[in-house]
Amino acid sequence: MLLVLVAVARLALAQDTDTTFAVRQGQRLDVSDFGGSVVIKSWRQNAVRVRATHGSRDYVTIATDGPTVRISASSRHGPAMVDYEILAPPWIPLSVSGTPSAEVTIEGTEAEVTVETVEGSIRVVGGRGNISLKSVEGEVTLEGANGHIELNTVDGSISVTDCSGDIAAETVDGEITLLGIESADVDASSVDGSIEYDGTIKDAGRYRFESHDGSVSVSIPEQANATISVATFSGDFDSSFPVTIKDKQKHRFTFTLGTGTARLELESFDGSINLRRPGQVHDQNDEE
Amino acid sequence: MNDHWTDRLSEYLDDELDGAERLELESHLATCEGCAATLAELRRVVGRAQALDDRGPARDLWPGIATRIGSSTDELASRRVRRRISFTVPQLVAASIALIAVSAGIARLASKQPARSASVPVPTSGSMGQPAMFEKADSSADIAVDQLRLALAEGQRTGRLSPTTVYKLEHSLAVIDSAIAEGRRALMLDPQSAYLNHHLADTMRHKLEFLREANRIATARS
Numbered sequence: 001m002l003l004v005l006v007a008v009a010r011l012a013l014a015q016d017t018d019t020t021f022a023v024r025q026g027q028r029l030d031v032s033d034f035g036g037s038v039v040i041k042s043w044r045q046n047a048v049r050v051r052a053t054h055g056s057r058d059y060v061t062i063a064t065d066g067p068t069v070r071i072s073a074s075s076r077h078g079p080a081m082v083d084y085e086i087l088a089p090p091w092i093p094l095s096v097s098g099t100p101s102a103e104v105t106i107e108g109t110e111a112e113v114t115v116e117t118v119e120g121s122i123r124v125v126g127g128r129g130n131i132s133l134k135s136v137e138g139e140v141t142l143e144g145a146n147g148h149i150e151l152n153t154v155d156g157s158i159s160v161t162d163c164s165g166d167i168a169a170e171t172v173d174g175e176i177t178l179l180g181i182e183s184a185d186v187d188a189s190s191v192d193g194s195i196e197y198d199g200t201i202k203d204a205g206r207y208r209f210e211s212h213d214g215s216v217s218v219s220i221p222e223q224a225n226a227t228i229s230v231a232t233f234s235g236d237f238d239s240s241f242p243v244t245i246k247d248k249q250k251h252r253f254t255f256t257l258g259t260g261t262a263r264l265e266l267e268s269f270d271g272s273i274n275l276r277r278p279g280q281v282h283d284q285n286d287e288e
Numbered sequence: 289m290n291d292h293w294t295d296r297l298s299e300y301l302d303d304e305l306d307g308a309e310r311l312e313l314e315s316h317l318a319t320c321e322g323c324a325a326t327l328a329e330l331r332r333v334v335g336r337a338q339a340l341d342d343r344g345p346a347r348d349l350w351p352g353i354a355t356r357i358g359s360s361t362d363e364l365a366s367r368r369v370r371r372r373i374s375f376t377v378p379q380l381v382a383a384s385i386a387l388i389a390v391s392a393g394i395a396r397l398a399s400k401q402p403a404r405s406a407s408v409p410v411p412t413s414g415s416m417g418q419p420a421m422f423e424k425a426d427s428s429a430d431i432a433v434d435q436l437r438l439a440l441a442e443g444q445r446t447g448r449l450s451p452t453t454v455y456k457l458e459h460s461l462a463v464i465d466s467a468i469a470e471g472r473r474a475l476m477l478d479p480q481s482a483y484l485n486h487h488l489a490d491t492m493r494h495k496l497e498f499l500r501e502a503n504r505i506a507t508a509r510s
Contacts, residue, residue, distance in 0.1 A: 100448050118505055119453050136505060137456045155456040172460040191494055192463045212467040231483040233474050251483040269487055
């Protein structure tokens with residue numbers, strides 16, 4: 001229930017809203033857009049500045065609902081399409097929903113992030129703790145985040161760079177690129193797209209990369225201790241370093257590196273599976 | 289459709305309404321085509337879900353094990369009460385897809401829209417002589433796909449989903465179905481392959497998660 005109405009900016013003729021309000025630790029920011037773009041950047045003030053470009057009959061509402069500050073826009077006929085530019089303190093958790101569409105960009109956050117769009121790409125730089133980015137029809141890009149990371153899209157690629165923590169990435173029709181990752185738990189799957197992983201293979205870690213119709217390329221550091229299971233129906237296997245296969249079945253084989261404490265599952269029904277050394281994964285695929 | 293009764297159709301199905309409420313709902317059903325149609329649809333879905341096999345093991349191994357480790361009969365009974373019910377991966381997939389179908393039906397109930405035909409056909413995977421559990425999963429998935437078609441048509445009608453988004457969702461469903469068909473063909477060549485069985489189940493899991501998510505998006509309110 002809405003407890004306090006902080007501000008309502010209703011501009012009958014003008015097409016911009018520009019307002020700033022104070023926020024305190026413990027609050028979170030929730031932005032809803034019906035179509036347009038949402039750009040949130042950080043600044044070092046305990047306040048949120050909202051600049052919005054919208055139709056002359058639309059109005060932006062900023063309201064508090066418990067610890068949540070909600071920003072949304074309406075028109076006489078329902079939700080409105082707005083382009084938002086928001087400045088927020090890096091500590092404030094962020095939630096953005098774009099239905100039916102929104103292009104979402106978040107930069108400099110040091111807090112939890114939840115973004116969900118139906119149509120539109122998502123790009124987030126930063127983030128700590130729970131990070132959940134979902135799109136139906138759009139690319140998902142995450143850089144420099146740390147925490148429990150969940151990335152989903154249906155028709156689009158997923159790119160994760162320089163992130164740490166548990167990572168789960170899933171798409172139906174798109175590539176998944178995971179570069180500069182520090183993690184002991186990674187799960188990436190695509191039905192129709194390639195998967196690249198270049199990051200740590202930690203002792204006792206769990207790594208699973210699966211594609212139906214795309215290649216799977218994974219970097220293995222020289223000192224890695226891993227039991228690697230490779231499975232394919234009609235794809236190829238290629239390794240840039242020698243491996244000794246110890247257990248071979250018709251469509252699957254395993255081998256061990258070092259003490260074998262980490263577990264890697266690499267599966268591609270119809271694509272190639274490639275093992276590379278760090279730094280070689282992306283280069284090799286660029287050449288193809 | 290009546291909001292009050294929409295929310296209580298599943299209670300009616302489960303025989304959880306008291307006598308007066310039951311009579312009142314039945315009176316409402318006699319005059320509301322929408323509620324009657326959705327109730328019939330829910331009955332079909334629940335019937336199919338209930339038809340999923342919950343087979344016990346062909347041979348109970350526990351007595352032999354109990355004898356060897358010296359468990360008493362009481363302990364045996366106690367263990368049986370606490371027995372964890374487990375399913376194979378394909379069984380879980382089949383059951384999950386059936387549940388998705390039920391959820392989708394309920395979501396559509398909540399959207400208060402009468403059933404209508406979808407304008408664009410969505411390909412679905414067909415039976416290719418696979419194990420019965422996969423076929424049941426197919427059957428349940430078909431129901432969920434039908435629900436998705438309705439939800440997509442409704443999402444398009446309300447402007448919540450653009451034609452491009454609907455096309456992309458249908459395309460993605462076709463991509464998954466194509467992968468499932470390939471998995472089935474491979475499994476026919478090598479039915480004993482653990483990898484192929486697991487891969488097919490995993491692709492079907494993809495499909496069920498996709499259907500769940502697509503239904504959620506298509507039926508959610510702004």
